[in-house]
Amino acid sequence: MSSVATRNGTQAQAAAGPGFTDTLAAEWAKLRTWRAIRWSFALAIVLSIAMSALLGLVIGATYDDWPASEQAQFDPILYPMNGIVASLIGFAVLGVMAVTPEYGNGLVRLTFTATPRRSRVVLAKVLIVTALTLVGGMASAFGMYFAGQAVFSTADLPTESVFTGDAMRAVLSIGLLMPVFPLLGLAIGFLTRSTAAGITGVLVLLWAPEIFGPLLPGWWQENVVSLLPGPAGDSVIIGHLVDSRTFSDPAVGALIVAAWLVGAIALSVAMVRRRDA
Amino acid sequence: MIEVRGLTKRFGETLAVDQLSFQVQPGIVTGFLGPNGSGKSTTMRMIMGLDNPTAGAATVNGKDYRELSAPMHEVGALLDAKAVHGGMTAEQHLRWVARAGKVSPGRVPAVLELVGLEKVADRRTGGFSLGMMQRLGIATALLGDPKVLMFDEPVNGLDPEGIRWVRNLLKQLASEGRTVFVSSHLMSEMEATAEHVIVIGRGRLIADGSIEALTQGSTDSYVRVVTPKANEFAGVLEEEGGRIRREDGALLVRDLGAPAIGELAAARGIALHELSPHRARLEAAFFELTRDSVEYQSREDGASPDDVAVTAAALAQEEETR
Ligand SMILES: Nc1ncnc2c1ncn2[C@@H]1O[C@H](COP(=O)(O)OP(=O)(O)OP(=O)(O)O)[C@@H](O)[C@H]1O
Ligand SMILES: [Mg+2]
Numbered sequence: 355m356s357s358v359a360t361r362n363g364t365q366a367q368a369a370a371g372p373g374f375t376d377t378l379a380a381e382w383a384k385l386r387t388w389r390a391i392r393w394s395f396a397l398a399i400v401l402s403i404a405m406s407a408l409l410g411l412v413i414g415a416t417y418d419d420w421p422a423s424e425q426a427q428f429d430p431i432l433y434p435m436n437g438i439v440a441s442l443i444g445f446a447v448l449g450v451m452a453v454t455p456e457y458g459n460g461l462v463r464l465t466f467t468a469t470p471r472r473s474r475v476v477l478a479k480v481l482i483v484t485a486l487t488l489v490g491g492m493a494s495a496f497g498m499y500f501a502g503q504a505v506f507s508t509a510d511l512p513t514e515s516v517f518t519g520d521a522m523r524a525v526l527s528i529g530l531l532m533p534v535f536p537l538l539g540l541a542i543g544f545l546t547r548s549t550a551a552g553i554t555g556v557l558v559l560l561w562a563p564e565i566f567g568p569l570l571p572g573w574w575q576e577n578v579v580s581l582l583p584g585p586a587g588d589s590v591i592i593g594h595l596v597d598s599r600t601f602s603d604p605a606v607g608a609l610i611v612a613a614w615l616v617g618a619i620a621l622s623v624a625m626v627r628r629r630d631a
Numbered sequence: 632m633i634e635v636r637g638l639t640k641r642f643g644e645t646l647a648v649d650q651l652s653f654q655v656q657p658g659i660v661t662g663f664l665g666p667n668g669s670g671k672s673t674t675m676r677m678i679m680g681l682d683n684p685t686a687g688a689a690t691v692n693g694k695d696y697r698e699l700s701a702p703m704h705e706v707g708a709l710l711d712a713k714a715v716h717g718g719m720t721a722e723q724h725l726r727w728v729a730r731a732g733k734v735s736p737g738r739v740p741a742v743l744e745l746v747g748l749e750k751v752a753d754r755r756t757g758g759f760s761l762g763m764m765q766r767l768g769i770a771t772a773l774l775g776d777p778k779v780l781m782f783d784e785p786v787n788g789l790d791p792e793g794i795r796w797v798r799n800l801l802k803q804l805a806s807e808g809r810t811v812f813v814s815s816h817l818m819s820e821m822e823a824t825a826e827h828v829i830v831i832g833r834g835r836l837i838a839d840g841s842i843e844a845l846t847q848g849s850t851d852s853y854v855r856v857v858t859p860k861a862n863e864f865a866g867v868l869e870e871e872g873g874r875i876r877r878e879d880g881a882l883l884v885r886d887l888g889a890p891a892i893g894e895l896a897a898a899r900g901i902a903l904h905e906l907s908p909h910r911a912r913l914e915a916a917f918f919e920l921t922r923d924s925v926e927y928q929s930r931e932d933g934a935s936p937d938d939v940a941v942t943a944a945a946l947a948q949e950e951e952t953r
Binding site: 370372373376377380383384387388455456460463466469470471628 | 682683696698699702710713714715716717726727728731732771
């Protein structure tokens with residue numbers, strides 16, 4: 355063995371420290387190889403579209419037997435969007451899994467020795483999760499919509515072009531807002547440092563208002579449940595199609611969502627910097 | 632150089648590291664010894680900016696680790712060999728670390744070859760043996776070609792050939808002028824590798840010196856003297872400051888060197904049948920030093936009989952049952 359490590363580059367080059375783009379590239383190189391990330395990404399898209407198509411088939415097959423009152427309620431924009439359940443869960447899990455596995459196996463210590471400025475690591479993960487779930491959310495939203503319309507048209511049901519204002523607002527905002535729960539999942543992951551706690555936490559945040567909200571007195575629905583990220587986001591996505599006491603004005607809804615995201619990410623950064631790794 | 636000043640770490644009730652101060656110098660291998668739970672890993676995590684000290688400070692090349700602008704080019708560490716994502720290949724693992732530290736990607740094949748993993752570069756680390764994981768961890772530490780290196784139990788899980796390889800590597804790294812700080816439970820291994828050792832117990836500094844100096848102070852370092860005039864000569868030696876134990880008619884003399892004893896015998900005309908210096912094994916010295924600070928008294932039943940992994944805890948137990 356000659357020399358253990360030959361110096362490559364000059365001392366000046368060696369001293370140049372990594373910047374945020376290096377952290378971002380490193381996090382991407384790391385996360386893209388993780389199976390949990392790949393699976394949750396793929397399943398979120400595929401299952402949401404498949405669910406919408408399947409539901410469309412069921413509706414198409416049974417529509418003629420519906421009572422007239424229910425037939426009148428058929429909405430070609432809303433119905434294809436039911437597959438969103440799968441994409442919401444899948445992408446929320448992706449957000450958690452971008453963080454917690456590292457805490458599980460101790461790899462996070464290597465991450466933070468390579469990048470002692472821990473806020474950079476958090477922000478790099480935020481960007482990656484946002485990008486993935488934005489792209490995946492759009493694919494999911496348009497996929498569900500087109501699959502739904504295709505099935506409806508073969509069943510001779512009413513359809514609606516995606517280019518109408520109502521449809522476009524719903525489909526686009528599903529995609530645009532898809533990163534919300536993954537980012538909250540990421541933050542809960544950083545705070546709990548546990549996969550089980552992270553996934554449980556984000557799913558409770560996601561579904562609690564849906565399940566328990568309607569059971570609460572009106573005042574609570576209007577003033578408390580409406581402040582949760584789910585109802586706030588829904589008032590942007592389907593506020594123009596559906597009425598709910600938990601919905602806000604869409605602009606207010608967007609602000610509430612933004613406040614949740616800023617708060618969750620800021621809290622993550624603060625905790626990650628303060629705590630032992 | 633690594634410097635630690637008044638370093639203290641408390642986890643709730645546990646005082647893991649207690650007012651620790653020492654320096655690790657470049658150019659030599661410095662061993663970091665202490666019984667289980669004595670705070671070695673915690674100290675290393677604080678040096679690497681991972682755990683926040685309760686009090687005191689640790690610096691690398693005069694700076695807080697978190698303030699180094701290109702940390703991977705200055706310090707490399709193996710803290711936990713198992714901390715690798717099992718789904719990634721060895722090469723993928725090294726590539727993202729290199730990217731994070733702005734290390735040239737050309738270093739990846741270089742360090743893989745250096746640790747002998749080039750043939751399994753494309754294999755998922757999930758299927759690696761503990762020895763292969765250790766090699767990958769060492770490769771990771773060497774990525775940035777740093778001047779300061781720290782290894783937490785690097786020979787853990789290695790076979791004898793692997794242990795020899797690590798020993799030579801550590802020595803070579805030190806001979807290149809690097810600072811090499813390595814913790815280990817293998818006393819005999821430290822003896823063969825390190826020139827200097829820092830011993831801690833219950834988070835406190837117990838000894839900081841060359842192996843030579845440490846073993847000299849041990850009761851197990853003595854000169855064995857056999858002479859027909861044992862009683863007479865014992866008196867002479869005691870007068871000259873020697874401390875004497877008797878064993879099977881022989882005198883075991885401490886605090887006097889063999890040359891001095893020989894001179895004394897010659898001056899008094901006392902015949903010597905044997906004059907043999909005996910240096911304590913580091914193991915014995917280590918046990919004496921840490922006798923009072925052993926954290927866990929359980930016996931390591933799984934330990935293999937020969938020369939391997941003699942922990943202070945096991946040593947203490949042995950001593951007690953004698
Ligand atoms: N994160 C933590 N939270 C609470 N206690 C901890 C933590 N890390 C270490 N300790 C405690 O601090 C003490 C020192 O542990 P440490 O791992 O540093 O010892 P060690 O010398 O590396 O031991 P070993 O030789 O077994 O590796 C132990 O009592 C341990 O239980
Ligand atoms: Mg340890």
